[in-house]
Amino acid sequence: MSTEVPAVIAELAGDDTVTLVWRNELGGLTYRLDGAVVRYAKWVAAGTPEIDLMAEAERLAWASRWVAVPPVLEHGTSPGEEWLVTAAVPGTSAVNERWRGEPEVAARAIGRGLRLLHDTLPASACPYDWSVERRLRRARERFADGEGPDDWSPEHRHLGLDEARAIIERPPPLDRPVVCHGDACVPNTLLHDDGAFAAHVDLGSLGVADRWADLAVAAWSLDHDFGPGHDAGLYEGYGIEPDPVRLAYYRLLWDLA
Template sequence: MTGGRAPEVPAPGGPAGSGRVISEIPTSPVDVPAAVSVLAGDEPARPVWRNQLGGLTFELGGGARRRFVKWAPAGSGLDLAAEARRLAWVQDRTPVPQVLDAGEDDDGAWLLTRALPGRSAVEWATDPRQAVVAVGEGLRAFHEALPVAGCPFSWAAEERLARAEAHRRAGGTDPARWEPEHRALGVERAFSLAAQIPPVEHLVVCHGDACVPNTLVGDDGRWSGHVDLGALGLADRWADLAAATWSTRWNYGPGWERLLLDAYGVAPDEERTRYYRLLWDLGP
């Protein structure tokens, strides 16, 4: 998370069985990295988020000075510089966190952003209907705001599959981390199915992690911005929609997927949804 308050449920990537990076609010003491202490200055650095790769997010200041700093330990594989480049490209086209500082040292890398208004959509768990509509409408607005022509970033299925294959060859594929619907396939069958990439239905600049926690919702119940754009790039819009609808199950329970699609303004596509959820699980 780089904007909004941290949610109180599992973050982007879903439950513990998912193949994606799992995040959570820290429940034990967190050592503040030296770089974060420098950025905080005299203000407290409040840890609000931690993922299984060692990445941390801290909230700094309050009011007009409220900021967030992401920190990734060296060797974690978390590319904050890539996210900074994407945020800079998206800036002024749709509401995303403004980059205030980014850098790295021997210990790790950091990304400092100005906070956006609103709260993570998962904090609306007591009113999931409103939140799901906000996520669907926000994702449609995000896709429509960003120009395909000239986008320098890609999230194409072919490239994602190639990275998954490399991860597999390196011994990193663990079916136990996949969702139950994919574990039964086995590795060979799963990769065989993933090689059958469906034709692109509608090319857009995808968010890259359009799960529920990454949409911010204002006090009026409408979407107010998006965060965590480290994978943003050109792809079929169903790459985002498959993850967004899937994540409604993880955060609100079953029964909300069609409402999100209705809010987005598209009919269900079972084939592409099934494909991009499988690719999501295979990804490193």
Template sequence: MNPRPPLAFVPAETRTVPASVSRMAGGQAIEAVWINQAGGTTFRIGAGTPTDRYLKYAPKGTGETDFAKEATRLEWAARHARVPEVLAVGSDESGSWLLTAALSCESAVSAQWMRRPELAARALGRGLRALHDALPVRDCPFEWSVAERLQAFEQRIAAGQRPENWSHEYSHLSIPGARELLSAPPLPLDLVVCHGDACAPNTLLDGHGNFAAHVDLGELGVADRWADLAVAAWSTAWNYGPGYEEYVYSGYGIEPDATRIGYYRMLWDLS
């Protein structure tokens, strides 16, 4: 499959700071560090200070508004894995936000790791394996099931999405054809607690390029491990360019499964 543009990116210019973000900063320095496809912005507040923290902000009317859902998942995952500490979650008439403590590590798509993509991709696989091994499936109260995601597919179709809106890998399919393919996941399911958005930007590395932590766990839940793996490897093409997927699989310690990779990438893209 051919790479596609990243769904989120580092802003190239100064962003307007919402009044609610300014109030929470309390006079400390504010920097916009990430913008997602839904129109939300992540701000860093107090960089280099003991109260260094990140605030995910979604203006009212954008798709990303349920930060309480993410906060609940972060708090559960924190019992077993290294994720940001939740400091606050809230909303007002202008938007909603999630405030978390900063971790002493950098995204796998920061400048230094963009220059060393092989190392970063391998760390991405190792970090995902560590997460899957650490989070207890039997105790997890959250799901990221195929059934739930198929409902999201149907909601998108009902809202007017058509094959011409899909990525070129799938735009040749009809809606009934896509529905038929998506309704037949590869079996048996190999269940773990999945990250839910295991793309390279959501993996943090230490100064030596080792896996350190995960962020953005708003979709965390029980699912087949390939629901994460297929997209984690795919994201290396979006972020680093072609040729690095194999390092994700080797870092994870698994051989690629073309059938499961193909299915879960389609499910990701269409749901």
């Protein structure tokens, strides 16, 4: 990956080695800063939709009281940009080549990590919301902006706009409200060298929702990153039987919202 390092990141790095490790679809950049200590710096252009690094900093600080997440070192904004610096935490991303060769190990660890998150963070004390109601508002905004089937994943395009809208407006009954990760895709779980769950990263959407909202994203991401057939390990690690209705609903909501 080759992208010019933003000036603020170069300044933050000083003499550290700067390596671009992730560029998301919205243009957000994540750099590894290697020096006396290892840090990670996220950068995004001001006004980028769906990315709020202040929100992530707040959520990391809140969650860190109970679970392993990257400690926030610095957050800042300027008229044209926003950045967030966190300390490194032990572990490698579950999408690392090591775990691509052992997808069943990664799937079980992701399941165990989500169960730990859901059982440990206190939903009754969480000030952040990731509910269906909130996400439906975003989906309706996207519809109003003219987005439709061509903007969705292939598995949902056959539904058409009217049918898809009707489905997401009728959510299944709430199973168990928990503090959800909000983006429980494979790269956002870190594993120890022995395959045990280590930590979660990228918690910018953390908030209270049905646990199936996280499980649906995690299972879908396993298909994308490792190919189909590995989600059984996710449910085993979590300790739950799959719920096809809720999984399908929350995949569609993720896609549209």
